[in-house]
Amino acid sequence: SVGLEVVVAPGDAPPEQIAPLCAAVPGDTPWHLVLAAAWTDRVEPIPTPAAWRAETLGVIESAFALCQAWYGHGLGKPWLTRAAVVGVTSLGGDVGASGRIATPTGGAITGLLKAVYMESRAGGAGGPAVRIVDGPAGDRIDAVTDRVLAEMTDALASCALSPEQGFARVEVGYRRDERHAIRLVPRPTPAEGPRISPGGQWLVTGGARGITAEVARRLAGRFGRRLGLLGTTPPGDEPWERLDARALEALKRDVMIGARATGRKPTEAWDAVARVLEVRRHLAALQACGIEASYHVCRIDDAEALRDTLSVARASGGPYRGVIR
Numbered sequence: 001s002v003g004l005e006v007v008v009a010p011g012d013a014p015p016e017q018i019a020p021l022c023a024a025v026p027g028d029t030p031w032h033l034v035l036a037a038a039w040t041d042r043v044e045p046i047p048t049p050a051a052w053r054a055e056t057l058g059v060i061e062s063a064f065a066l067c068q069a070w071y072g073h074g075l076g077k078p079w080l081t082r083a084a085v086v087g088v089t090s091l092g093g094d095v096g097a098s099g100r101i102a103t104p105t106g107g108a109i110t111g112l113l114k115a116v117y118m119e120s121r122a123g124g125a126g127g128p129a130v131r132i133v134d135g136p137a138g139d140r141i142d143a144v145t146d147r148v149l150a151e152m153t154d155a156l157a158s159c160a161l162s163p164e165q166g167f168a169r170v171e172v173g174y175r176r177d178e179r180h181a182i183r184l185v186p187r188p189t190p191a192e193g194p195r196i197s198p199g200g201q202w203l204v205t206g207g208a209r210g211i212t213a214e215v216a217r218r219l220a221g222r223f224g225r226r227l228g229l230l231g232t233t234p235p236g237d238e239p240w241e242r243l244d245a246r247a248l249e250a251l252k253r254d255v256m257i258g259a260r261a262t263g264r265k266p267t268e269a270w271d272a273v274a275r276v277l278e279v280r281r282h283l284a285a286l287q288a289c290g291i292e293a294s295y296h297v298c299r300i301d302d303a304e305a306l307r308d309t310l311s312v313a314r315a316s317g318g319p320y321r322g323v324i325r
Contacts, residue, residue, distance in 0.1 A: 009066060021069075030079030033070045033128075034148060035063050035113075036088040038106040040137050053301060056105040063109055071116065074128070081159065084129040084152045087113045088144065090137040093175030095182055102137035110134075110171065117170055129155035134173035147174055200321035201226040203313070205300050207324065208279045209233070215324065217282075220291040227286070227293040228313040228320070230306075233275045234297050240273065241280045292317070300325075 009021055037059045067085065074080035089106030092098045096107060110132050120127020131151045135144060151172060158166050171182040196219075207216040207229035220227050243251060252270055259269030279295070286293045294317060298309040314320070 009062075021066075030083050031070075032083050032152065033067065033085040034088065034152075035067065035086070035109055036148075037063055038090065038103050038109045039088040039135075039144065040090045040103045041139075041141070056103070056108075059105050060108045063105075064112060067112060067116065071120075071128075080128055081126040082156070084131065084155050085113060085116060086130075086148055086152050086155070087132045088148060089132060089134045090139075091134045091173070093134055093136045093173040094180060095132070095134045095171050095173050106134065114167075114170055117167060121166075126159075129159050130170050131155035132171045134171070136175060139174075143174075196223050196322075198224045201228055201313075201317040201319065202322045202324065203228045203230065203310070203320045204324045205230045207231070208282050208295055209275065210278075212324065213278075213282045216293075217286060217289065217291065219324070220286070220293070221289055225291075225321075226317050227291065228317055229283075229293055229295045230298050230300060230309065231279060231295065232297065232299055233279050235279050235283070235295065236276050238276075240277055241284065 007021060009017070070085070071080075074083060087106070087109040089095075089109055090101075090103045091106045091110075092100050092102075095110065101107075113130050113132055117127070117130040129152070131154070133144075133147050133151045135147065155169070158169050161169075168183060169181065173180045173182075202216075202219065202225050204212060204216040204227055206212045207227060208231045216227055216229065219225055240248075240251065251273070255270050255273055256266035259266045283293065283295055294313060296309045296313055298305050300306055
């Protein structure tokens with residue numbers, strides 16, 4: 001009814017089916033992206049972690065691949081600043097604040113699109129208009145469609161705003177026909193607040209890689225904490241961390257050539273090795289700083305495995321005083 005040509009991709013389409021969709025669109029034609037796989041008309045939440053994994057992981061991977069292909073298709077083209085990417089979620093109409101979430105996938109879509117907004121404007125670069133449109137599960141499809149079109153129009157108009165002003169309008173929700181928006185409100189730091197006492201053990205998920213690893217290191221060093229680190233990357237036993245720069249380049253070449261010979265993606269094969277190296281370097285850095293830390297391979301969305309891992313960690317390091325997730 002608004003004159004747009006619509007191309008529909010399945011919510012769990014594999015990446016190899018997504019690239020041809022992008023390639024079929026003429027390079028000078030602006031096109032908008034609507035990620036609606038996180039919307040549902042099911043009212044009841046997903047009952048178990050296993051059911052959540054079965055229903056959502058494929059959708060998250062496909063949404064990421066589609067967004068990546070779409071954004072890559074638009075890079076360097078003037079139409080990208082006149083295009084919109086919209087996520088449609090069922091987080092309750094308040095972007096998940098109430099905790100009654102029928103489809104947790106909406107949290108992943110929200111994080112993905114907020115990252116697109118921030119990264120596309122890094123250093124003053126222009127990018128697409130971004131909007132997340134949230135509502136309660138079970139909303140009428142015609143109402144959801146009307147909201148998406150209205151928010152897409154508003155998002156395109158907001159491209160003229162500063163990055164900070166525009167970011168304040170990225171997330172909106174609808175409950176009982178009322179529109180809600182997320183806002184950052186400055187509040188003074190209380191003069192007296194909770195204090196972190198020295199000693200004890202803290203649990204850190206994802207604490208052996210990335211920014212979380214650095215936070216964990218500083219926390220432990222400042223307050224004399226023992227760390228229980230949870231991650232999904234097995235550290236292995238290959239002596240890669242002792243390789244110099246030249247040997248690492250040779251290893252990278254061999255890994256990528258071997259992957260190509262067996263039909264795997266070379267970059268993914270090397271990324272797996274790079275993750276192992278990062279974990280080992282962080283654990284070695286903690287040891288060099290005199291920080292006690294144990295590393296456990298565990299997925300936190302596997303309730304049974306998490307329960308067993310925490311029992312082992314508590315038995316070796318004592319009870320937890322806090323958690324960083």
